[in-house]
Amino acid sequence: MQVTRATLGVVLRRDYEGQVCSIARTLEILGDRWTLLIVRDSFLGRRRFDEFRQSLGVPTNVLADRLDRLVAAGIFERVAYSERPPRHEYRLTAKGTELRVALVALMQWGDRHLSGPPPRIVRRRRDGAPVTAAIVATDGALVDPRELESVPGPGARGAP
Amino acid sequence: MQVTRATLGVVLRRDYEGQVCSIARTLEILGDRWTLLIVRDSFLGRRRFDEFRQSLGVPTNVLADRLDRLVAAGIFERVAYSERPPRHEYRLTAKGTELRVALVALMQWGDRHLSGPPPRIVRRRRDGAPVTAAIVATDGALVDPRELESVPGPGARGAP
Numbered sequence: 001m002q003v004t005r006a007t008l009g010v011v012l013r014r015d016y017e018g019q020v021c022s023i024a025r026t027l028e029i030l031g032d033r034w035t036l037l038i039v040r041d042s043f044l045g046r047r048r049f050d051e052f053r054q055s056l057g058v059p060t061n062v063l064a065d066r067l068d069r070l071v072a073a074g075i076f077e078r079v080a081y082s083e084r085p086p087r088h089e090y091r092l093t094a095k096g097t098e099l100r101v102a103l104v105a106l107m108q109w110g111d112r113h114l115s116g117p118p119p120r121i122v123r124r125r126r127d128g129a130p131v132t133a134a135i136v137a138t139d140g141a142l143v144d145p146r147e148l149e150s151v152p153g154p155g156a157r158g159a160p
Numbered sequence: 161m162q163v164t165r166a167t168l169g170v171v172l173r174r175d176y177e178g179q180v181c182s183i184a185r186t187l188e189i190l191g192d193r194w195t196l197l198i199v200r201d202s203f204l205g206r207r208r209f210d211e212f213r214q215s216l217g218v219p220t221n222v223l224a225d226r227l228d229r230l231v232a233a234g235i236f237e238r239v240a241y242s243e244r245p246p247r248h249e250y251r252l253t254a255k256g257t258e259l260r261v262a263l264v265a266l267m268q269w270g271d272r273h274l275s276g277p278p279p280r281i282v283r284r285r286r287d288g289a290p291v292t293a294a295i296v297a298t299d300g301a302l303v304d305p306r307e308l309e310s311v312p313g314p315g316a317r318g319a320p
Contacts (some may be wrong), residue, residue, distance in 0.1 A: 021267075101269070124297050
């Protein structure tokens with residue numbers, strides 16, 4: 001389902017504190033699965049229009065639209081790599097690179113529950129140490145999701 | 161955009177190792193934003209059909225469909241809480257609860273880049289310690305997303 005700003009206006013009803021929910025705001029940008037798969041491809045080293053098109057089989061006009069949105073959102077930057085002929089590629093910004101935590105979490109959830117042996121492994125580059133997306137407290141301890149609570153923050157509706 | 165199994169068949173081309181990608185498989189289940197927002201609501205303590213409907217403003221038939229899919233996927237379980245009249249609610253399973261890592265990662269990315277002061281804060285229940293979704297190596301060290309690499313795993317196409 002396409003969720004546009006208009007339908008999000010329905011999702012985020014004015015009488016609902018969720019209208020200032022960062023998950024909803026993030027999903028408004030990352031929107032459809034093409035977009036998340038394009039970002040995933042970027043983490044796999046793809047940068048050029050034709051690389052994304054070939055790997056995803058996404059129609060050219062859709063891919064162009066999604067790349068434009070990712071640039072507008074500051075997740076990708078468009079960088080020239082040739083002047084004659086003019087050619088550019090799409091690189092993750094620092095903001096885009098931070099999305100990797102969420103993508104690794106989605107991947108590892110799928111690994112545990114859907115995939116059997118993991119199709120890909122994410123590891124620390126310098127020594128190949130396996131890594132895990134996890135919830136960490138300020139004291140460095142890993143926190144089980146069952147031990148979490150969600151409370152209104154300073155940006156909540158009606159907060160001082 | 162609605163991504164059905166048919167269009168995913170295009171996304172995951174047979175000549176592409178990504179066809180065994182756990183991110184794509186996870187997104188096939190979590191699909192549209194309604195579904196992720198329903199799961200988010202569940203983490204906020206909502207369990208009953210009317211609670212989801214009121215908080216999200218989602219049409220009744222859409223909500224019923226998404227809840228059925230979440231039950232079929234083993235993310236929610238349907239539990240009777242009244243026999244007369246028959247009433248049930250939707251509770252996260254252990255598998256569903258593990259999605260919280262990805263949702264906290266999406267929320268905190270939005271907090272940092274889209275929202276200003278955080279609308280909600282996730283913390284450890286027993287002491288209120290703030291928590292962060294992060295990438296952790298086997299030695300317990302936090303790993304910057306730029307220091308990660310992705311390599312084929314034992315479930316990769318053509319792996320032994």
